Amino acid sequence: MDLEKKIFYSSSPDGDTLLTEIYQTGRSVTIIIGDKRIDLDMNSAFDLADAIIDTANEARYDFKSY
DSSP: OOOOOEEEEEEOTTSOEEEEEEEEETTEEEEEETTEEEEEEHHHHHHHHHHHHHHHHHHHTTOSOO
C-alpha cells in the first residue's frame, strides 16, 4: 500500500530552503531533498531516522536555540 507523501521545506543553517518529500512505495522509502533522491529499504529507512533523531537530540544541547 502506498501512503501519502510528506512534503515540507527543510532549512540549512545558512537559511537556504529545500523542498523535501518522503514517501513509501511497496517495500521502499523514497526521500527527495532538492534535486537529490534516495531510495531505501525499510530497515535502512529506520536506521537513518534513528540516526537523525539521535544526532539532532545531541546537537540540541550544544546550542541555546535550534
